[in-house]
Amino acid sequence: MVGRPCLAENNDSWPVCELFDSESEANITANHVSLATSPPVEPVHGSLPTAYAKQDTASTADVTTDKCQDKHDIPVGIQYAMDINQYRDYNHLLRVSAYVLRFVRLLKNKEKCKQTLPSATELNNAELLWIAHVQREYYADTITSLRNNTKKYGALSKQLKLFIGEDSLLHTGGRLHNAKLDYYAKHPILLPREHHLTRMIVHDTHVRLKHSGPQSTITALRERYWIPSIRRIVNNELNKCVTCKRVDGRAYCKPLTAPLPRFRVIEVPPFNVTGIDYTGALYVRNPNTSNASKAYVCLISIHLRSDSCCTS
Template sequence: MAALVGSRLLRFVYDALKDKVNITDRTLWSDNQCVIHWITRRDKKLPVFVANRVKEIRNVPCTIKYCPTKDNPADLLTRGISTRELEKSNLWWQGPPWLKQGDWPICPVFDSSTYHVSTEEDVGTLSEDYNKPSDDRSKPSVNGIQLIIDVNRYSGLTKLLRVTALVLRFISNLKQKATRKTGLITADELNRAEIEWIKDVQRQEFADIAKKIRDNKKKTLLSRQLGLFTDKDGILRCGGRLHNAPLDFVTKFPILLPPAHRFTDLVILNAHARALHSGLQTTVTYIRRRFWIAKIRQTVKKLLRKCVTCRKTNGKNLIKYRYKPRFNRIA
């Protein structure tokens, strides 16, 4: 969408100045390598939404180049900057220094630093296997806490965490007989139970991604898109543009959860109940304060259709029937 707005602005400025100024070249800059790949490559089929906008961008004759993220003036506002720092920022008022010098950066991902966008119409279609995984490797076997507790037997997140906390307390008491824990479940035990479930689910669903991050190997596509990293507890979290925002750590870097897992369903149902059975958007917003779930709207919508409380509240009114006598009057 940003490249689309930039191409429209480029066309508007060119049409306004072409009779007054001798313009020999038009350049469109982007700090997103995926967008450059979509625009310049024609051998990859794209989703309909992306393809329609790529088509409009290609109708604007220009040269598209890669701008490093650190040299992108737009990121100063989107990632957060004070008014005093913005006033003294040379990057914002004058642009990157290499823009005037001509020593333009080269993107190592592509073969050349310059890509010409033609005006040919080339509309991609949605590939049937676009959202399918690239290989058929089976998921890792169930391990960890899931070997002891079957998450499919629970209908609420609170009960699951309390049972898990009791199991972890029992294991801890076996190891440390001198200092046994008794009494009511504490908040620390519930937090530990939640962390154990999150780590176990991530080990099952994102084992390859976590291993590559630990070994500092080449990152996967999902890892690059979401800026994944592991925190001090070994939990996969998503990076983003909110790291300078005055928010909590869990909100700036949400926890990654798979869409098709029973634990994720329990997290969604718990958030829906805490949001007082609000609608789709409110539930999604509440969840994203702590978690990042792929295809979250589809997953939440599917679960909200099965919510008994919402169906009772939002159900259709009963039709009032008029009383009809069982027998007709005899004339």
């Protein structure tokens, strides 16, 4: 196999990527993904080993800005590098996003990859990155009003008491500030009900709970997210679940009764239909001698007709 002729020459003669302005920039853009420094956050899923979170404390993505940071006005954001509509599984989306962000971080720092599986921190940063993109897409005016403190928050912001948390995401206020609950349980993350990411999160929660019903799925979702009209969204997603359709199925329906047989609806002369039945043995005791003996019963049924009615 023959490659490019420049590969056989000195490294100084290799072409330079135009996406990088200089090596001294604090934030560089590669594959339209922005990188910056942010503190480590909690893991996304409680089922992930905590050892992964301890191994990687470096940040993988900046979830606070979506501006063009290149002098050529290249759009910045992971949504320009990945199409979220091409994914149906939420965990698959997070893992691919974590690999993309790791690649950009290693490319920026000129490091070698020392691990294979994505860590809990990388998965969590990928999730926060996608949620930040969705919120900026649907609630851009609300975020701008809260940051500028213009007091033009809108009806949704007043109703839910929205605020921007430490993770730069929109959270609901509520009245559970003094409760001994997790931060996301007291102040869930706001998600739009129309976005594809919301539907993936609902489906992932439903599968993670072993295909439980709507109420259990809603309860688990509200421990971290706040979705307007959540019951309608959950019911729509559960109706699309193939596994639940196969297991549940339709309720038992009583079959249609068959027509009566001919001999039950047509009048016939007496003794035309007879029946006999034989049963035993039965043990009977003689009252005089107190000895037990066997007895058999022969039952003869004769179909009679009297005037307009039939008796047996």
